[in-house]
Amino acid sequence: DGGITQSPKYLFRKEGQNVTLSCEQNLNHDAMYWYRQDPGQGLRLIYYSQIVNDFQKGDIAEGYSVSREKKESFPLTVTSAQKNPTAFYLCASSNGDSSGANVLTFGAGSRLTVL
Amino acid sequence: GQNIDQPTEMTATEGAIVQINCTYQTSGFNGLFWYQQHAGEAPTFLSYNVLDGLEEKGRFSSFLSRSKGYSYLLLKELQMKDSASYLCAVRWSWGKLQFGAGTQVVVTP
Numbered sequence: 001d002g003g004i005t006q007s008p009k010y011l012f013r014k015e016g017q018n019v020t021l022s023c024e025q026n027l028n029h030d031a032m033y034w035y036r037q038d039p040g041q042g043l044r045l046i047y048y049s050q051i052v053n054d055f056q057k058g059d060i061a062e063g064y065s066v067s068r069e070k071k072e073s074f075p076l077t078v079t080s081a082q083k084n085p086t087a088f089y090l091c092a093s094s095n096g097d098s099s100g101a102n103v104l105t106f107g108a109g110s111r112l113t114v115l
Numbered sequence: 116g117q118n119i120d121q122p123t124e125m126t127a128t129e130g131a132i133v134q135i136n137c138t139y140q141t142s143g144f145n146g147l148f149w150y151q152q153h154a155g156e157a158p159t160f161l162s163y164n165v166l167d168g169l170e171e172k173g174r175f176s177s178f179l180s181r182s183k184g185y186s187y188l189l190l191k192e193l194q195m196k197d198s199a200s201y202l203c204a205v206r207w208s209w210g211k212l213q214f215g216a217g218t219q220v221v222v223t224p
Contacts, residue, residue, distance in 0.1 A: 035214075040123075040216055041216055042119065042202070042214035042215050043204075043214040045212075088155075090157070090158070101148075101163040102206070103160045103163065104150075104212075105160075106157035106158045106159070108156055108157045109156070109157060111155075
């Protein structure tokens with residue numbers, strides 16, 4: 001079955017450590033996205049990539065980094081510079097058509113807790 | 116930024132109907148999505164509206180009025196499994212997709 005796989009599902013980190021969240025898709029989608037979800041707030045876009053080897057900052061990119069070396073993979077690194085990293089992180093993909101019903105397919109999420 | 120407003124929580128009884136409203140600023144509107152998200156899980160696509168009117172898909176329907184900056188998601192014949200958060204998202208003409216904070220629907224027996 002086609003879909004998006006995120007790992008790990010739960011992750012604990014000490015302050016000052018970088019962590020990398022994995023996102024893999026086998027939907028042959030061109031575009032991939034990382035969102036952050038906090039209680040009482042809408043999903044906020046961290047980074048997105050519309051094509052391999054290219055990515056753009058979203059609304060809250062500070063303290064995060066990404067890479068897109070393969071079409072299937074879009075890992076997110078939460079760096080020690082991110083002031084409040086405890087959150088639920090969602091990866092998504094789409095066929096990249098910015099017009100019309102560009103439906104996002106989401107992964108199951110990774111919950112990061114900073115101790 | 117553009118505001119997208121939806122109620123925080125709604126409670127309804129199994130078998131009943133619930134209407135979740137979503138309002139947004141009309142300038143730059145280019146389409147509206149509804150997603151369902153069960154706790155700790157991935158959001159899943161429910162509907163997309165870009166023209167005025169009602170789109171029906173089984174027990175779920177979505178309505179859009181572009182001039183009023185208003186949409187609703189109607190859930191009929193509520194089932195316990197419908198307890199979830201419902202996310203309204205607006206695509207703006209400059210390409211950005213913006214999500215509302217979500218409405219938590221609680222279905223009681």
